[in-house]
Amino acid sequence: MTLSLPASRTPDRDDAPPIRWGVLAPGGIARDWTAAVHATTASRVVAVGSRAQDRAQAFADEFGVDRAYGSYEQLVGDDGIDAVYVASPHSEHRDHALLALAAGKPVLVEKAFTRNAAEAAAVIDAARAANLLVVEAMWTRFLPHLDVVRQCLENGLLGEVKAVIADHGQHLYPDGPQRMSDPALAGGALLDLGIYPVSFAHLALGGFDRVQAFGTIATTGVDEGETIGVVSASGAVGTLSTTMAAHSACLASVIGTEARVDVDSWFYRPNTVRLFDGDDVELDRYEPPARTHGLAYQAAEFARLLADGRTESDLMPLDETLRIMQVLDEVRAQLGVRYPGEPG
Structure with a gap:
């Protein structure tokens, strides 16, 4: 089949x-x-x-x-x-x-x-x-192409998920927005850029059991970039990277025992999803209905939730938001990055 x-x-x-x-x-x-x-x-x-x-x-x-x-x-x-x-x-x-x-x-x-x-x-x-x-x-959680990835995971289309790879780099430092390098504004690559690969992998792996980070600190004390290794409860691994000092390919892949899905460059925007078999043959691809105004999907979902009397979204549950923030805290702790006013 x-x-x-x-x-x-x-x-x-x-x-x-x-x-x-x-x-x-x-x-x-x-x-x-x-x-x-x-x-x-x-x-x-x-x-x-x-x-x-x-x-x-x-x-x-x-x-x-x-x-x-x-x-x-x-x-x-x-x-x-x-x-x-x-x-x-x-x-x-x-x-x-x-x-x-x-x-x-x-x-x-x-x-x-x-x-x-x-x-x-x-x-x-x-x-x-x-x-x-x-x-x-x-x-990204509310975009059509990510629902395709979500269904691949829910339906076991890929077999047992073994690995996730995702990166996000933009050249925003040192000559970009001042907030990116300002500790008082919680600047740095992780919260602004790295959260995309972390959130993507968290969805794909169902959370992380272990997190290990290596990175570079900017002269202002915020993180310039990092590579984050994660391991899920099932033993699947993730390699996630981000930098605010250079532009990267911004690709994402979920790799299973039967197949893998790749999301094209700028994976967190409305995008193409490609399905490959174990021989690297492209079996199918999904093209988004439009690549414009992707930010509106979250606003539309919010409006539906509000009309239905809901207090949170199944696509981005609050407990998962909290767990992702805990991962970001762990990464910063390993790198030695602390924002003004945070406890020591």
């Missing part, structure tokens, strides 16, 4: 119910996310909050947003929004998510979810206590 890839089960983005979003912190990722939401979903950003009124107003003017606030407290207090998208630096995610939850607002929190696992647990506990929806904005 010839193996073939399953069809993606991911619903169309424009079929999700409309909700009214408030954007907290109008930076670069917020701009990309808002453009995607407006282009391909029924939802709209209706309010934006910044520490500076002029920044909020400029964002509102660019995207046709109704209300611009010069404080985050005003934004989360707006009764005309259904949910808050937290797009501030990693260092602020806990406080901003807690601020929104305290105001009774469901929250989509940019990845990495927080600086560390203790902060993640605080947000998760607050959300569960308030019975409010919170989702980590690990956008």
Whole structure:
């Protein structure tokens, strides 16, 4: 029998119910996310909050947003929004998510979810206590091509999974965004770039029993790059790498005893999935319906969850978000990277 890839089960983005979003912190990722939401979903950003009124107003003017606030407290207090998208630096995610939850607002929190696992647990506990929806904005988890990979794992199409390989490198240091090299903003390669291969492998292997990391530290004290070896409970291995000092191929593979799947370059974006047999013959491939506005899939899923009265996503469960943050903590501990204010 010839193996073939399953069809993606991911619903169309424009079929999700409309909700009214408030954007907290109008930076670069917020701009990309808002453009995607407006282009391909029924939802709209209706309010934006910044520490500076002029920044909020400029964002509102660019995207046709109704209300611009010069404080985050005003934004989360707006009764005309259904949910808050937290797009501030990693260092602020806990406080901003807690601020929104305290105001009774469901929250989509940019990845990495927080600086560390203790902060993640605080947000998760607050959300569960308030019975409010919170989702980590690990956008890859919601893309159609990753559902194809997920089904390959669920259906045993690959046989017994033995290995995962994934990498993500971008040339963002030393001449890139200042936040990447700033310990106070929880900078470094791991939380911004390395989380993609870690999250991919965590899904493919069902978690890690052992983690071993080797890396390079930038002059500012953040991690410049690392290679992370992981082992699952079944004995499958993963080789994961990231760097903010150079551009890498950004490929991902899941390798089983019967077959493997490869995801093309920039594996974490809408992408092609290829199925190979043990003789390296390509048996099938999946092409995504569109390679644009991939950030909208997570917003559409959030809207569906909110309409259904759910408090977390099966595609990115909160307990898994917490376990991934624990892995990132372990990697940083092995490398000797600590952010200001973290316990020694």
